[in-house]
Amino acid sequence: MKKILIANRGEIALRIMRSAKEMGIKTVAIYSEADRNALHVRYADEAVCVGPPPSAESYLLGDKIIEICKKLKVEGIHPGYGFLSENADFAKKVEKAGITFIGPKPKAIKVMGNKLAAKDAVKQYDIPMVPGVDEAITDVKAAEKIAAKIGYPILIKAAAGGGGKGMRVVEQAKDFKEQMDRAVSEAVSSFGDGAVFIEKFVASPRHIEIQVLADTHGNVVYLFERECSIQRRHQKVIEEAPSAILTDELRAIMGESAVKVAKACDYVGAGTVEFLVDDQLNYYFLEMNTRLQVEHPVTEMITGIDLVKEQINIARGKKLSCKQEDLKIQGHAMELRVYAEDPANNFLPDIGKLKTYVRPQGLGVRVDDGFEEGMDIPIYYDPMIAKLITYGSDRKDAINRMIRAIDEYNIVGVKTTLAFGKFVMQHKAFTSGNFDTKFVGTHFTPEMLEHADKKEAEIAAWLAAKLMAKKKQPELVANKAEQRSNWNRKGWKSRL
Numbered sequence: 001m002k003k004i005l006i007a008n009r010g011e012i013a014l015r016i017m018r019s020a021k022e023m024g025i026k027t028v029a030i031y032s033e034a035d036r037n038a039l040h041v042r043y044a045d046e047a048v049c050v051g052p053p054p055s056a057e058s059y060l061l062g063d064k065i066i067e068i069c070k071k072l073k074v075e076g077i078h079p080g081y082g083f084l085s086e087n088a089d090f091a092k093k094v095e096k097a098g099i100t101f102i103g104p105k106p107k108a109i110k111v112m113g114n115k116l117a118a119k120d121a122v123k124q125y126d127i128p129m130v131p132g133v134d135e136a137i138t139d140v141k142a143a144e145k146i147a148a149k150i151g152y153p154i155l156i157k158a159a160a161g162g163g164g165k166g167m168r169v170v171e172q173a174k175d176f177k178e179q180m181d182r183a184v185s186e187a188v189s190s191f192g193d194g195a196v197f198i199e200k201f202v203a204s205p206r207h208i209e210i211q212v213l214a215d216t217h218g219n220v221v222y223l224f225e226r227e228c229s230i231q232r233r234h235q236k237v238i239e240e241a242p243s244a245i246l247t248d249e250l251r252a253i254m255g256e257s258a259v260k261v262a263k264a265c266d267y268v269g270a271g272t273v274e275f276l277v278d279d280q281l282n283y284y285f286l287e288m289n290t291r292l293q294v295e296h297p298v299t300e301m302i303t304g305i306d307l308v309k310e311q312i313n314i315a316r317g318k319k320l321s322c323k324q325e326d327l328k329i330q331g332h333a334m335e336l337r338v339y340a341e342d343p344a345n346n347f348l349p350d351i352g353k354l355k356t357y358v359r360p361q362g363l364g365v366r367v368d369d370g371f372e373e374g375m376d377i378p379i380y381y382d383p384m385i386a387k388l389i390t391y392g393s394d395r396k397d398a399i400n401r402m403i404r405a406i407d408e409y410n411i412v413g414v415k416t417t418l419a420f421g422k423f424v425m426q427h428k429a430f431t432s433g434n435f436d437t438k439f440v441g442t443h444f445t446p447e448m449l450e451h452a453d454k455k456e457a458e459i460a461a462w463l464a465a466k467l468m469a470k471k472k473q474p475e476l477v478a479n480k481a482e483q484r485s486n487w488n489r490k491g492w493k494s495r496l
């Protein structure tokens with residue numbers, strides 16, 4: 001493979017191109033009209049506009065993307081995450097066109113794309129699963145009986161669902177039928193597939209996922225876990241590796257389960273097996289994500305493995321670069337997703353222009369982003385500005401470094417999740433390691449960030465007073481963030 005097309009945008013497109021470049025592979029970017037000036041377009045060796053801003057008219061046009069590949073003699077397509085990455089039909093068409101899909105076979109994508117099919121595929125492999133049914137419910141009366149046997153509360157899930165969509169908790173038997181009817185109609189309208197099933201509801205689970213790599217020679221390894229319990233609206237905001245609660249023994253057992261899941265669907269490439277872990281450290285298989293994930297960098301930091309490089313080499317038919325016994329966890333990594341959104345307003349997107357955009361730097365800090373100062377965050381796509389990743393010798397080190405990096409990050413023009421990230425890093429429930437998927441709902445209210453702002457205003461007032469005392473004209477400052485950057489400059493000067 002000498003030339004690949006990256007069917008994606010933003011930070012992940014850049015991330016993939018960087019590894020390709022190191023491997024001597026030429027890159028082709030695609031972009032929508034909203035992304036003409038985007039960094040991934042500038043970074044690529046060639047770039048082709050695929051259409052207007054909406055994804056359905058640009059990044060999701062599989063046939064058009066395949067045509068571009070043929071014209072430019074592209075030999076492989078990396079889909080990144082989102083968009084076409086878990087579209088089995090697209091993967092099939094790519095293969096048919098004689099182009100390498102850098103990812104698993106269409107069949108594995110399809111099986112894992114349906115939760116019931118996934119459960120069915122892994123059921124001979126001795127993988128722990130949440131008590132429940134393993135087929136779509138057709139008879140409500142029969143399902144009610146099963147629910148009573150499992151014990152309430154139970155959870156209704158859509159087979160075609162994902163990311164928490166179409167889930168319904170049923171607390172008591174008398175609500176079963178009504179919730180079932182709602183779940184089915186929601187599943188039909190959201191996924192075009194009314195198939196639902198039920199599971200025992202695990203009350204305050206942790207979300208722990210295992211990274212796996214599988215080559216075409218039958219080798220499968222696990223690259224340990226990522227702890228992803230800090231979420232809001234079923235979207236992750238903070239991830240880390242390793243998890244603070246796993247013992248080496250449980251880590252190996254879960255890792256081996258993840259490898260079995262990969263083998264159950266003849267998996268090839270990089271994939272992630274999601275588990276729920278309850279307060280007794282019981283773990284249950286949930287689903288498998290058949291793509292490179294947003295949070296893959298924390299795994300790269302603790303293993304030293306370049307996951308994109310592995311994906312490309314696997315697609316070329318090469319063997320994995322590492323054996324299970326060679327893989328070791330080194331240190332600890334944290335990731336904060338820096339979203340253009342307002343944590344004080346229910347995390348609603350806050351798009352606009354990046355008037356100031358200064359990245360943190362220094363030892364153990366990695367920023368994966370696709371923006372520069374002056375750029376607009378488009379309204380058409382995910383509002384993630386950057387992933388801020390820190391690495392340290394242990395968890396405490398990684399947390400302290402994350403706080404330092406958040407303080408260095410200077411973003412003006414849009415509201416972000418930076419202050420929220422700092423709040424989490426300083427929260428006892430987080431630093432203790434004893435937290436679950438309810439963290440945000442339990443510990444966070446917007447007033448907590450207002451308090452953080454107040455502290456900053458106090459510092460600024462103090463600084464202004466000091467400057468006045470020196471009879472120097474203080475620089476006119478327009479907002480808090482600018483005040484802070486002045487404060488930083490002052491800090492440096494006083495040390496020189």
Ligand code: MV4
Nearest residue numbers: 130155163164199200201202203205207231437
């Ligand atoms: C569950 C659960 C409790 N019990 N299944 C949410 C997303 C989807 N991947 C699965 N999810 C859950 N499934 C049972 N049987 C709780 C969740 C869940 C959750 C899972 C992972 C991360 C965050 C979550 C937030 C709320 C609920």
